[in-house]
Amino acid sequence: MTTWIKAKRIMSRYLSEMRWYVILAFTAFYALSCWMLLYAAGEQDLLASHDFTYWLIVTGSTVGYGDMSPSTEAGKWIVALYVIPMGLSIFALILGRVASFVGKQWQKGAKGLNSLNLDNHVVIIGWNGKRTMQLLKLLLIEKENSPLDPDILLCVKADIENPMPSKIDFVRVTSFNNDDEMDRACIKEAATIIIDNPHDDMTMTTALYCSKRNKTAHKVAYFDDETLVPLLKVHCPEIECTPSVAVEMLAKSAFDPGSSLLHHDLLDVYDGQAQFSDTIPESAPALSVEAFFLALKKQYNATFIGFASHENMQSISVNPAFDETLYPKDKIFYIADKRIRDIDWKGLNANSKNL
Structure with missing residues (x-):
């Protein structure tokens, strides 16, 4: 295997990964090589540090204001065959990397994988489909009429994405009693915690955990089986329990x-x-x-x-x-x-x- 083929494969691997240090290295090489080629072509008017930086960015990105341009024949060929094609490639690489980073961050937010920085917010723990959606809609209306205007955060274990990405914050966890994961929902800083899980036993353990992590928050727990309410009240009397009242x-x-x-x-x-x-x-x-x-x-x-x-x-x-x-x-x-x-x-x- 020739040296050129080995070098080509190494370059292809680094370019495919598109890491930031690779992009910065290619940008530095591109700028240095352009300066040396223009120096060899005798383009003295373009070589001053501030003029060269401005001209290279404008020319390499093909904006091309035309206020500065090569004057020699060799300089024009260098710009046409090297500066612009290479500049476009690097410019597209940087834009693509930035767009990819922004897209990944948006996807992480939609999937609830980001850590948040909230305070005095309302946390809803659990997912019950249409019932949770109705709860979120009612909370958003209450929020509009509240002078405090608290942020609303939905914390779930279900494999879903943020159901209201432009209106609420969203965190997805694997456990409702894991400190590291619940810290992403800023559970210690919450002003109100609403616990509504599909199963009462999960609601019970989550309520006990939230009572331990946040003593001052107003906590509300929903139970289908109201016989569990006295049991929770023994350990956490400050929690407001809401049983189903449909039969009543x-x-x-x-x-x-x-x-x-x-x-x-x-x-x-x-x-x-x-x-x-x-x-x-x-x-x-x-x-x-x-x-x-x-x-x-x-x-x-x-x-x-x-x-x-x-x-x-x-x-x-x-x-x-x-x-x-x-x-x-x-x-x-x-x-x-x-x-x-x-x-x-x-x-x-x-x-x-x-x-």
């Missing part, structure tokens, strides 16, 4: 026709009245339920339905008596046509005194 709604509608429509309307964020919540700030004064109920209705046309004391957020007092008191850091629940932004708590207190 059927029974309720049988004796109170229209109940299912009412509850659907209160949960629907697309149209009509809906249920919302807010936390009373520490700077707000204490209010009686009667004063707050009347002032909220008069000032915002909203209906107060219950509250959770800051001392026990897991217990909600629905339809409380008028003589009960609401304190700062309590969470209140109300019905309105849209979320009330920046409730004027001092104004409510002032209005309540005039009622």
Whole structure:
């Protein structure tokens, strides 16, 4: 085998791999060889460092402004037969490498293989097809009405791509309890974690893991079998468990026709009245339920339905008596046509005194 054939095979292998150091080496060789050929041809006007760099880029990429060009016959032949053809090859190689890199990064993002850098975001763990898609649509609507505007991230084990690539972030993992993989979803920095897996046992283990990794996040877990809820509550009392209520709604509608429509309307964020919540700030004064109920209705046309004391957020007092008191850091629940932004708590207190 001749030396030329060996060299050709080595060059073909390096070019096929198209590594960056190969491209940089060929670019340096191209620039040096062009300078030497122009020097040999006597093109003194093109050899100054800044002029040569500018001219080579413009000529090699075939932009060709024409403000600088070879003046000798030999220089023109060098440009026509070497500078432009080689420049085009290297230019195309660089563009192709950049396009390939961008394409791979986009594919990694779509497949959920990238590590993210998020904070105070909403994480949905699990994939249930149409149910998860509906959940994502509802969360995006809630996000538009939220003053915090949190990022939404879907974390799955299923072999799928990002179902909403332009609207949500996406991470695919092999395990929901592996630190390295869940760190790609920034699980420790999440403000809200929603766990909804196809199997309740997976939801249970994932909830236990999330409770260990992130103590402060608001965590919600969905169970088909509500008998598992007390078991999780023993170990993670801070997790809000949401069992299926389909059977309960059927029974309720049988004796109170229209109940299912009412509850659907209160949960629907697309149209009509809906249920919302807010936390009373520490700077707000204490209010009686009667004063707050009347002032909220008069000032915002909203209906107060219950509250959770800051001392026990897991217990909600629905339809409380008028003589009960609401304190700062309590969470209140109300019905309105849209979320009330920046409730004027001092104004409510002032209005309540005039009622």
